[in-house]
Amino acid sequence: MRRPTRTRRLSIAALVCCALFVVAAGVGVRSFWKQDSWIYGTDKRVVGFGSGRGRIVGLYILAPADIKISHGHQSWDATSFEFPSPMLPVAVVKQTDHLLLVGDLIQRAVWVPLWFPLLLLLIAPARWLIARRANAPAFPVIADGRQE
Secondary structure, three states, X not given: OOOOEOOHXXXXXXXXXXXXXXXHHHHHHHOOOEEEEEEEEOOOEEEEEEEEOOEEEEEEEEOOOOOOOOXXXXXXXXXXXOOOOOOOOOEEEEEEEEEOOOEEEEEEEEEEEOHHHHHHHOXXXXXXXXXXXXXXXXXXXXXXXXXX
């Protein structure tokens, strides 16, 4: 089995993954103090994502037509929000709030611990470290011309 070579594409992917790893780790450290979320969509159906307490969350909100949900970036204290069990690696939460005179506000969320995407971001740099140089000989023991 031959080791893969270090191509330009693999080098660029490794550098981008290293940069994303640093950014995601910074967001993860910040998420223990501040919860951030970005919410986009129409007035009735809203999709968003965020981070808080070392986890990444994906949100889907189905709201009645009379409720206005603010879009864009929101940030608040991470200790003021209730999170799923820290023992479960991935949590799927569905919450329905019955609002008088308006209807039901349905919220679905998927919580994923931050260590999982960080681990995935290390695959390309690890593959780059394992790969041999592009100009390296295929069989270095045979190609070595030195006699002992």
